Amino acid sequence: MEAIWLYQFRLIVIGDSTVGKSCLIRRFTEGRFAQVSDPTVGVDFFSRLVEIEPGKRIKLQIWDTAGQERFRSITRAYYRNSVGGLLLFDITNRRSFQNVHEWLEETKVHVQPYQIVFVLVGHKCDLDTQRQVTRHEAEKLAAAYGMKYIETSARDAINVEKAFTDLTRDIYELVKRGDISIQEGWEGVKSGFVPNVVHSSEEVVKSDRRCLC
Amino acid sequence: MHLEGRSQAAGTSSTDSSGSFLSGQEHFELGKGARFMVLAPKTPKMPPSNPKSGRHEPAASQLGRKGKQGRPGNPPARCQGAALRFGSTRETPCGRAGNRKRHPCDKDKGGEDWRFVNEKGRRIVATWQRGAAGTGDWSKIQEQPPRRHVDGDGTCIHGPESQLPATSSLQSLFDGAGRLDLAGLRKVVYETGMDASERKVTWKFLFGVYPADSTTEERRRLDQQLVARYRSMKNAWKQQFPSAKRMKVQSDLELSLAIMKYEQQEMEAAKVPAEHGLWLQSINQPQFWASLRDIDADVPRTDRHRSFFQRQGLVKLLYLREILITFAAFHQDIGYCQGMTSFASHFLETLDSEFDAFWCFVNCMRHWAPSLTAQGVACKIREQQGPQLRPTPEAAALCRWESPPPPSSVHRGQGLSPGCVSSAETTEELLRHVDPELHHHIARTSKERLLFCLSWLLLRFQRELGHEDALRVMEIGALEGDPTELAARLLPHCREGEDRSAPHRDGVSFEVLLCVALLIQHRQQLLQYQHVHDFFLFAHRPDPTFSAKDLKSLASGFEN
Numbered sequence: 116m117e118a119i120w121l122y123q124f125r126l127i128v129i130g131d132s133t134v135g136k137s138c139l140i141r142r143f144t145e146g147r148f149a150q151v152s153d154p155t156v157g158v159d160f161f162s163r164l165v166e167i168e169p170g171k172r173i174k175l176q177i178w179d180t181a182g183q184e185r186f187r188s189i190t191r192a193y194y195r196n197s198v199g200g201l202l203l204f205d206i207t208n209r210r211s212f213q214n215v216h217e218w219l220e221e222t223k224v225h226v227q228p229y230q231i232v233f234v235l236v237g238h239k240c241d242l243d244t245q246r247q248v249t250r251h252e253a254e255k256l257a258a259a260y261g262m263k264y265i266e267t268s269a270r271d272a273i274n275v276e277k278a279f280t281d282l283t284r285d286i287y288e289l290v291k292r293g294d295i296s297i298q299e300g301w302e303g304v305k306s307g308f309v310p311n312v313v314h315s316s317e318e319v320v321k322s323d324r325r326c327l328c
Numbered sequence: 329m330h331l332e333g334r335s336q337a338a339g340t341s342s343t344d345s346s347g348s349f350l351s352g353q354e355h356f357e358l359g360k361g362a363r364f365m366v367l368a369p370k371t372p373k374m375p376p377s378n379p380k381s382g383r384h385e386p387a388a389s390q391l392g393r394k395g396k397q398g399r400p401g402n403p404p405a406r407c408q409g410a411a412l413r414f415g416s417t418r419e420t421p422c423g424r425a426g427n428r429k430r431h432p433c434d435k436d437k438g439g440e441d442w443r444f445v446n447e448k449g450r451r452i453v454a455t456w457q458r459g460a461a462g463t464g465d466w467s468k469i470q471e472q473p474p475r476r477h478v479d480g481d482g483t484c485i486h487g488p489e490s491q492l493p494a495t496s497s498l499q500s501l502f503d504g505a506g507r508l509d510l511a512g513l514r515k516v517v518y519e520t521g522m523d524a525s526e527r528k529v530t531w532k533f534l535f536g537v538y539p540a541d542s543t544t545e546e547r548r549r550l551d552q553q554l555v556a557r558y559r560s561m562k563n564a565w566k567q568q569f570p571s572a573k574r575m576k577v578q579s580d581l582e583l584s585l586a587i588m589k590y591e592q593q594e595m596e597a598a599k600v601p602a603e604h605g606l607w608l609q610s611i612n613q614p615q616f617w618a619s620l621r622d623i624d625a626d627v628p629r630t631d632r633h634r635s636f637f638q639r640q641g642l643v644k645l646l647y648l649r650e651i652l653i654t655f656a657a658f659h660q661d662i663g664y665c666q667g668m669t670s671f672a673s674h675f676l677e678t679l680d681s682e683f684d685a686f687w688c689f690v691n692c693m694r695h696w697a698p699s700l701t702a703q704g705v706a707c708k709i710r711e712q713q714g715p716q717l718r719p720t721p722e723a724a725a726l727c728r729w730e731s732p733p734p735p736s737s738v739h740r741g742q743g744l745s746p747g748c749v750s751s752a753e754t755t756e757e758l759l760r761h762v763d764p765e766l767h768h769h770i771a772r773t774s775k776e777r778l779l780f781c782l783s784w785l786l787l788r789f790q791r792e793l794g795h796e797d798a799l800r801v802m803e804i805g806a807l808e809g810d811p812t813e814l815a816a817r818l819l820p821h822c823r824e825g826e827d828r829s830a831p832h833r834d835g836v837s838f839e840v841l842l843c844v845a846l847l848i849q850h851r852q853q854l855l856q857y858q859h860v861h862d863f864f865l866f867a868h869r870p871d872p873t874f875s876a877k878d879l880k881s882l883a884s885g886f887e888n
Contacts, residue, residue, distance in 0.1 A: 132666070133625040151629045153791055154666045157782045162861040176861075183622060183666045185700075189782075207578060210621075245578060302775070 120164060120174040120307035124286055126279075127193055127231070129218055130203030131211040132182030135238045138269040139203065140179050143279050148269050155181045157189045167284050174307060175283060191225045198295060198303035199232045199286050201278060206237045206266065209247040212256075219260060229303060232289065233262045234282045241268040498526050506544030508533055513540075514807050521800050527678050534806040535688040555683045562650055565657040568611070572620050575627070575649055583628055586642035593643070612660050619656035619664035623649060630669040634795075636677040647682045648672055651689060662693065665700035670790040674799060692806065699751070700786060751785040751840050752778050758836065758844045766851045774860040780867040781843050788839045792867070804838050 128136045137155050142148055144161040159179040164172050178197065180190035194200075202218055204211040215235065222231060235257040237248065250266065257264035263281065267274040289295045290304055297304050498516070501509045513530060516522075522530050532538045537554070538547055566573050574591075577583045627649045631637055637644050651672050656664040671692060675685040756778050760767040771777055783791065788805055790798045847854060850866070857863055 132622055151632060153629065154626050154669075156667050156786050158779065160776075160780070160861060160864040162859070181666065184618070185665060242579060 120172040122287070122290060122307050123174040123176060123305040124199060124283060125176045125178070125197045125302050125304075126199045126201065126282070127178045127180065127190075127197040128201045128203065129180050129190070129222070130182060130201075130236075130238075131205070131208070131214050134182065134203045134205040134208065134211050135269055136182065136201075136203050137179050139201070139236070139238060139267060139275060139278075140177055142269040142272060142275045144177065148272070154183070155179055157181055157186055158193060163279075165280050165283050167280060167287055172307075173283050173287060175279065176302075187221070191221065194222050194225045194231065195227075195229060196302035197226075197231055198229075199282050200234075201236050201282065202233050202262070203236045203238050204248070204253075205239050206248045206253075207239055207242045207245040212237075212248040212253065215256060229301065232282065232286050232295075233260070234278060234285075235260075235262045235264045236278055237264065237266040239268060239270075240266040240273060241271045498530065502544075506547070507542065508538075508540045510540035517803050518807055522803060524678065527799070527803070528680065528684070531675075531679060531688055531803065531806075532684060534803055536691040537684070537687045551683075554687050558654065558683050558686050561654050561658055565616070565653060569616065569620075572616075572653065575624055575646065577624075577628065580628055583642055583645065586640075586646060589641060590643050590646040611657065615660060615663055616657060620653060622664050622666060623652045623656065623669075626666060626669045627652065631673045631677070634677065636680075637673075644676065647685075648676055651676065651682060651686045654686060655690060655693065659690075659693070659697075662697045662700075665697060667700050667787045667790075668693070668697070670787055671696070671802070674790065674795075674802060678799060692802075696788075696805070751837065751843075752782065754836055755781060755785065755840050755843050758840065759847060762844060763848050763851060766847065766854060769855050769857075770847075770863070773857060774863055776860060780860075780863040781847075783867065784843050784846075785839055789842060801839065801842065808837055 128140055130136055132154065137152050137159065138148060140161050141152070144163045158181070161177040161179060162175065163177070164174050166172050178193045180186070180193065200222070202215060204215055206212075219233070222233075235253065237250070237253050250264075253266075254264045263285070265274055265278045265281070267278050269275060286295065286304075295304060297306055498513075501512045501516070503509075510533060513533060517530065517534065533540060538550065542550065575583070575587055577587065627645055630645070630648065632642060632645060648669065652664060652668060655668075655672075656662075672685065672689050675689045675692070676682065679685045679688060756767070759770075759778070774780070788798075789801045793801065854863070854866065857866070
């Protein structure tokens with residue numbers, strides 16, 4: 116099947132070490148959960164198509180990043196070319212929640228002159244008994260920064276689809292309204308390939324031969 | 329064991345006039361799908377080592393040279409080959425393949441002694457002798473008894489030679505007083521690799537724990553000192569940071585049980601009066617706690633599925649943890665870098681002793697850790713991000729050493745020096761040179777170019793190759809010294825006025841060569857890829873069958 120999509124969005128997934136970034140992405144792109152996964156060194160790349168409305172597909176390029184401080188020199192290079200981001204913390208790890216502010220500051224500095232649409236993700240919500248961050252305070256923090264908040268679990272596949280598709284939908288709306296536009300030299304949003312429909316204002320790019328879903 | 333099957337299979341192999349196996353790679357099915365490879369002892373253009381200097385000359389430095397056959401210092405042709413042999417032998421629970429390899433030191437005997445080793449532990453299961461050249465007749469010399477498992481709680485110290493199998497040809501490398509012929513060892517390591525049982529001894533030489541000219545008696549004393557030193561280092565951070573003693577785990581029953589078991593063992597050990605720990609001078613506390621957090625996050629997900637760690641209910645993961653914490657506490661210029669666990673775990677499993685693993689790890693990290701630090705990481709990818717994405721001066725400043733490093737490893741530049749040659753840059757340069765079509769295709773398809781190889785380069789294939797092959801890459805890496813001549817030839821700006829000892833000067837290291845060779849080996853597959861995603865998927869799961877013929881094609885690529 117030809118991979119056909121309206122747009123290609125580039126997303127970045129950030130957050131402290133071991134909050135479950137790679138597991139969340141793997142659950143979303145590969146549909147599986149590994150109990151043990153190697154720490155990410157540098158950056159990693161994943162891709163998936165999502166259908167936001169019947170017949171309307173968006174291709175997501177997802178950059179997974181290392182949580183450890185020493186890899187920031189690599190990971191921060193990817194902020195600039197991302198349109199959306201999932202900022203993860205682990206609901207059983209208070210420190211990872213406290214660092215959310217730092218992560219946002221970090222991205223703000225390096226994303227100029229563009230901006231990233233973030234969603235705050237409270238991960239590992241299956242471990243509710245060990246919770247150290249209440250839903251209420253996370254929602255409050257998210258609201259303070261104008262983000263949405265969602266709780267997910269890669270292990271139990273809770274809200275994983277929703278986290279990515281809601282973010283994609285929000286970005287799509289912004290693109291449709293013209294708040295975010297395709298720009299030369301910026302990888303955040305690219306227009307895709309739609310058969311029989313040519314958007315006069317958009318460059319039509321030949322799609323990849325392979326299905327990536 | 330399927331020894332009969334093996335000898336039969338071996339007898340059917342083609343031989344040349346000198347009695348060497350000709351085939352580049354021959355696989356033989358044995359019994360229930362068990363497999364071993366015939367290692368081709370004679371392959372031209374294999375990278376030789378230089379026994380005179382005792383220093384391994386990395387492969388690429390030879391590849392660009394013509395007429396190197398018969399160069400002084402080259403090992404005899406029949407000893408060449410088999411150097412870069414990687415079989416696809418990931419650990420599986422049963423049905424292990426046997427692997428047969430010939431030790432160069434056996435070459436002077438009337439026939440040829442071939443040792444059959446079990447690939448899981450590389451244990452010698454039997455030694456067979458092959459008759460006069462070309463006859464292909466085989467006779468079994470002896471069968472080895474199963475290797476006694478030496479438990480690695482580090483409490484007993486053996487003289488190194490006593491750990492060697494009685495028939496090990498490695499013993500011939502020691503003189504009467506136990507001094508090692510290090511050049512000979514390096515040659516053997518490069519050309520044929522080591523058995524698991526031999527690594528327990530040889531790695532301590534390779535990774536610089538033992539001086540080559542030490543005698544058996546000196547090494548026995550050194551072992552005692554190193555054990556005492558490690559104990560007091562461990563006590564130091566435990567006394568200064570008592571809450572760091574116990575690993576904090578969440579919802580991991582298996583590991584929680586291991587912690588209880590470990591603490592019991594420690595209480596037993598504490599009955600022996602322990603020497604007072606060193607006092608950590610001016611320790612950077614926030615950094616210590618940050619390292620501890622990362623270590624506690626990474627240790628539970630390191631190789632825990634491997635039978636070595638499973639055997640005692642993950643207790644050995646806690647030894648791994650202490651190795652890493654002790655290293656981080658006493659090497660504040662480096663601290664803990666994600667990825668170190670892979671190396672430390674391989675040392676612990678191979679040497680099966682906490683003390684030996686620690687000291688080998690320390691020495692190894694002196695050379696390798698700089699590439700795992702922020703600055704090293706930035707350096708590894710320097711050229712990949714395109715000019716606009718290079719680290720800003722601020723970012724580069726952040727990447728600098730956090731405290732003055734020891735003089736031996738000091739990086740004299742500020743931030744990223746103009747002469748900084750990244751592994752990725754060299755890899756790309758090499759690929760462009762050797763296979764322009766593939767390079768062009770990758771550059772066209774993926775804006776990130778060779779970023780998908782970053783993990784290979786940073787962690788030296790410790791994750792992607794099978795266990796045995798990963799160890800092989802590690803020990804070959806230990807042979808490497810300075811950047812090679814090839815870097816100077818390919819990248820003229822490196823030639824003059826630069827400090828070759830700076831940690832970022834990777835040059836053409838073995839992992840760079842291996843990286844290029846893997847890419848070329850899979851070029852047909854890679855040329856089909858139309859999306860950057862495919863490259864990353866490939867990098868996660870490369871087919872680890874890697875054969876000497878790739879190096880050959882690499883070499884011919886250079887010469888054209």
